[in-house]
Amino acid sequence: MDFSISTEDLEIFQEVRLFIQKETTPELLKEAHGCEMIYGGPESRKFIKKFAANGWLTPTWPEEYGGMGASEMLTYMIREEMTYAGVPSFFAGAHFTGPTILRNASEEMKKKWLPPIARGEIEFAMGYSEPDAGSDMLSLKMKAEDKGDHWLVNGQKTFNTHAHVADYHWLAVRTDPDAPKHKGISLLIVDMKSPGISVQPMNTLIAKTNDVFYDNVKVPKENLVGEVNKGYQYLLGALNFERMFPFGHYRKCYESVVEFSRNTIVDGAPLSKSPTVRQKLADMAIDLEAARLLYYHLPYLLDSGKVPSYQTSMEKIFMSERVARKLTQSAMEIMGPYGQLDEHDKWAPSANLVNYYFRWGILETIYGGTSEIQRNIIAQRGLGLPRD
């Protein structure tokens, strides 16, 4: 048992933290807040390029591809710090597409795509979900036909966050309609500026996301990731390695509620002296602590050569249900009627992060695999219970 951080990781982490503190401008925070901490706007891109120049965007990658050969622990710590700071922190390239390329693609492809991702120059949008393929990803229909010198792609993707700002689409397509469902899927990288692609915004209660339509889009043959029809295998592999659900933003939200409780006098005493409020605040602190232990368990497993699978699902369930949902719900309760005020209302307390993250909480148990899918994974992969 050792719950301490290595000196090496800690030293780099302190540097990262100082950098973030120094480089965070009100403009950056505003832009990041406005686009849900993904990276795409001009301020975010400026910040990320400077940040990534140190190798911090992809710490575990080999140096030849722009990483620093560092530990997973450091990566998880950096992500957690970024979400806490409110700077852009949700990356498709650095955390999903890059690692899949690293593990499965040709050397040529690695050399082409990895360095610009690591430098923070390009960003992807994930193109998995379709109107009839949500939790049941295997039912995806978007068609890619082999036309000799290119792939011809037709169909629709939905809930593609980043698509309105990304440079490339990381697209799961059906390349063999006659094969069993899991043996006919491939992954393509598509330039978002390709003719025939149209992006239509979907307005949601918190995050901007998009429908993406493909109408006879031509994709160069060399943009196939790895081998044809092995896409689902790569995708599952990525699920084991790259599902990382930091929760620094909820820690920040929590701190704002603690501050609100200390500073708000109700019936002659600060809210923080009310037994009910104290119980809630303590409970929230405990959930954050539990989430922390589940979160850092994952890089511990990775760094010791093990592959987390159901452990990631546990962290996701806990983070989304007990932190994102329950913590923000309790925070709203503590704030009473003030909790519903928009940040622009003149009566809005400084703790107005709460209403924003309350709405995020609704999203968290759905995106990235619903809580129900996560529980299936835990039961079937973790406990060996039979699939029906």
Add this chain to the structure above:
Amino acid sequence: MDYNLSEDQAILKDEFQKLLAKECTSDTIREMMASEKGYSELLWQKMAELGWMGLLIPEAYDGAYESFIDMLVLLYEMGYACLPGPFFSTAVVGTLTLLEAGNEAQKKTILPKVATGEHLLALAWTESTGTYTPKGIQMKAEQDGDDFILNGTKLFVPDAHVADTIFCVARTDESKEAPEKGVSLFAVDADSEGLSIHPHKTFTGEKLSEVAFDQVRLPGTALMGPLNQAWPILQKILMTAVVAKSADMSGGAQKVLEMAVSHAKVREQFDRPIGSFQAVQHHCANMVIEADVSRFMTYHAGWRIDEGLDFTKEAAMCKAWVSESYRRLVLLGHQVLGGISFTLEEDMHLYTYRAKGAELFFGDADFHREMVARSMNL
């Protein structure tokens, strides 16, 4: 970071498991619980010979202390096996009390006998309010020359009925405005004149007693630690002991999870194992989360204790979490096992009762959440 036991600890764990799997069976648990003493003296002696009683006792007092985590590993296995008896009162709470508050003479006289298994301990703390707050201490210890005279009633005292020495918390100064300022701790021989022990009737199987003091006269040498200043020491004992109790609870949680999963794999309804139904799978998935978080919280707090770091907040978080988590998990276990789970032939209820007893021990979740709030200076 390392979330795993060291190699030595893994070997210890294996040893603990082996003896308990052999000696602490469904039948023997029931025999021990039904007996007046609540434990098997034969097994007690075997445990002592293996050095289990002395895991917190330093070598200077004939113990085998190496780390607090070692004790957590043992308690985890005891919780897993659902071992009843006064081990926790003697080798954890009592031993901690002696180590934290006892003077050299008290430690030298008692600890070596604890290590050999021939001396049992109990801590009498709570009274009629049932709380671990300073105001709850009403029992009086009046000075009479060099002696002290104790009067009052302690309730819910674990394992007092078998203890040789009962450590007793009493009020020695009522004039102080702050209630925590006038509290002292005494080592009382269980056969002292005027002391009477009456076991409570509990449904949980916990062996708790009322311990009544009627003009019990103690020599001045019975005082442990400085007069009127026992409260901070008691706080440390409490916060350390709740981490230890959480290890027992985490082990029990793991066992209940395993019972549910193995049942779900073989029990068939609607022509298939019930474990293939998502409703059951999701119960089991929830149980793993409960069990793993409890274990992580426990070992994290234990690690802080071993490292000499401040651990009050982590210990309070741990007990608050584990108290409710074990309860939730055990109820899910009942749900997965269905009707048979509430028959007395099945072992599930043993864990349900144990979870309830442990939840109430040394402060429930509400109590420890308040401790968390205080440690955050709220």
